[in-house]
Amino acid sequence: MVMPTNTIVQNYGPPFAVHGDVDNLKFSRQIKEEAIRNGIKKPKGYTVSWHLNPEIERHHFGRSHPMKPWRLTLAKGLITSYGMHYAMDSYVSRKATPEELAEFHTQDYLDYLKTAMPCEPVSYPSHPHNLGGDDCPIFEGLFDYCSMYAGASIDAARKLCNHQSDIAINWSGGLHHAKKSEASGFCYMNDIVLAILQLLRHHPRVLYIDIDVHHGDGVEEAFSSTDRVMTVSFHKYDKDNFFPGTGPLNSTGPEDEHNPGAHHTVNVPLNDGIDDEQYTSLFKTVIQSCVDRFQPSAIVLQCGADSLAGDRLGPFNLQVQGHGACVAFCKSLRLPLLLVGGGGYTPRNVARAWTNETSIAIGCDATLNPILPNHTPYRNHFRQTTLFPTPDELLTESRLNRNTPKRIAEIVASINEELRFVNHAPSVQMQDIPPDLTGLRDEVEDEIRENREDKDEDYRKEKEEAVGVDMEL
Numbered sequence: 001m002v003m004p005t006n007t008i009v010q011n012y013g014p015p016f017a018v019h020g021d022v023d024n025l026k027f028s029r030q031i032k033e034e035a036i037r038n039g040i041k042k043p044k045g046y047t048v049s050w051h052l053n054p055e056i057e058r059h060h061f062g063r064s065h066p067m068k069p070w071r072l073t074l075a076k077g078l079i080t081s082y083g084m085h086y087a088m089d090s091y092v093s094r095k096a097t098p099e100e101l102a103e104f105h106t107q108d109y110l111d112y113l114k115t116a117m118p119c120e121p122v123s124y125p126s127h128p129h130n131l132g133g134d135d136c137p138i139f140e141g142l143f144d145y146c147s148m149y150a151g152a153s154i155d156a157a158r159k160l161c162n163h164q165s166d167i168a169i170n171w172s173g174g175l176h177h178a179k180k181s182e183a184s185g186f187c188y189m190n191d192i193v194l195a196i197l198q199l200l201r202h203h204p205r206v207l208y209i210d211i212d213v214h215h216g217d218g219v220e221e222a223f224s225s226t227d228r229v230m231t232v233s234f235h236k237y238d239k240d241n242f243f244p245g246t247g248p249l250n251s252t253g254p255e256d257e258h259n260p261g262a263h264h265t266v267n268v269p270l271n272d273g274i275d276d277e278q279y280t281s282l283f284k285t286v287i288q289s290c291v292d293r294f295q296p297s298a299i300v301l302q303c304g305a306d307s308l309a310g311d312r313l314g315p316f317n318l319q320v321q322g323h324g325a326c327v328a329f330c331k332s333l334r335l336p337l338l339l340v341g342g343g344g345y346t347p348r349n350v351a352r353a354w355t356n357e358t359s360i361a362i363g364c365d366a367t368l369n370p371i372l373p374n375h376t377p378y379r380n381h382f383r384q385t386t387l388f389p390t391p392d393e394l395l396t397e398s399r400l401n402r403n404t405p406k407r408i409a410e411i412v413a414s415i416n417e418e419l420r421f422v423n424h425a426p427s428v429q430m431q432d433i434p435p436d437l438t439g440l441r442d443e444v445e446d447e448i449r450e451n452r453e454d455k456d457e458d459y460r461k462e463k464e465e466a467v468g469v470d471m472e473l
């Protein structure tokens with residue numbers, strides 16, 4: 001049974017298709033048993049929400065394109081096979097509205113995206129809005145695809161704003177390269193910017209952290225002139241040979257000291273081969289310094305999984321555990337937390353990372369059996385049967401760590417020096433708060449809440465019993 005809906009968000013329950021279907025009932029029992037065996041239950045004292053729209057997975061960038069929305073199918077299959085959805089409030093998201101998309105993107109770009117006809121990618125330059133080339137092809141349903149992943153991030157941010165959620169997850173989001181009027185690096189609309197704009201309605205300061213292997217340039221650029229958002233990006237940096245070629249250590253925001261955004265950009269440029277130990281230690285050091293100086297009231301963490309060893313595009317040596325340790329550290333800061341996906345071009349490892357990170361969000365990582373459940377859909381696609389393959393299993397050939405301790409120490413020192421210029425908890429001018437373009441928002445939220453309170457008891461029972469709820473795996 002699909003939960004009550006309105007036009008803004010739809011609540012849904014666990015993944016079962018047909019009432020009375022013997023296979024589905026068997027599957028539902030297996031999942032329930034798996035959840036019990038792994039100690040999966042609703043977290044005590046906080047709420048985790050999961051925002052997704054299965055329609056997103058059906059889109060194709062083209063056969064040889066590295067971005068495979070199918071990775072979301074794999075991730076969702078593994079997350080639900082463990083029964084982690086029992087521990088979260090799950091929502092099928094709606095598409096972002098044209099007004100919401102226009103809060104960041106220009107109207108002519110949105111109009112072009114909406115009417116662009118699918119065509120074979122052509123490699124010559126000078127495409128309008130950078131659309132139609134090899135990186136950002138125009139495919140069937142492109143506008144819907146973008147509106148859906150953006151809608152999911154906006155919904156997630158709003159759940160944090162109205163305190164219905166403490167950790168909100170949208171693995172289909174995290175498209176950090178998209179610009180105001182330009183597609184870039186497989187990203188067409190910047191759901192992160194749109195989500196942060198939502199958070200800024202209620203939060204004086206938002207810390208954006210990016211652990212994708214690529215520089216989070218689109219988000220950095222969007223908020224470069226405000227002191228209400230600090231952006232921190234950890235990425236492989238090579239100006240000439242690695243996309244997008246931006247994000248050096250000395251890129252710290254506008255040079256004009258009178259610009260409020262000065263010193264509110266933090267870049268952590270890294271070389272090939274960084275491993276779990278070095279990365280997590282650096283991450284904790286840098287983020288703790290940023291939190292101490294900036295004092296954010298909410299955090300957005302982009303969990304791009306192309307920073308894992310064995311990624312088709314990324315040259316780092318991170319394991320699922322090290323990537324997840326960054327999520328655990330952010331969670332430990334006990335601030336409203338939005339987790340979004342991002343890059344990730346070896347689907348089986350993307351699914352592993354985001355499943356492990358979901359388990360961290362709901363607090364069952366310590367009791368989770370690393371052996372993938374036998375009933376996991378497409379289990380053979382994972383190759384190794386564990387959630388945590390070793391570096392040898394992830395990499396086809398070993399890759400040297402080219403980040404020296406000396407260079408890491410220089411990076412930390414430089415960032416700490418720069419952070420000294422960040423005013424401790426800057427004051428918020430009311431005129432800086434983005435206008436609420438849809439005045440109905442609060443009313444709609446009230447309606448959702450009332451609806452939900454009415455149904456909470458039924459919903460709780462259904463979740464516990466795990467029967468008779470529609471959703472396709």
Ligand SMILES: [Zn+2]
Binds near residue numbers: 212213304306342343
């Ligand atoms: Zn990336």
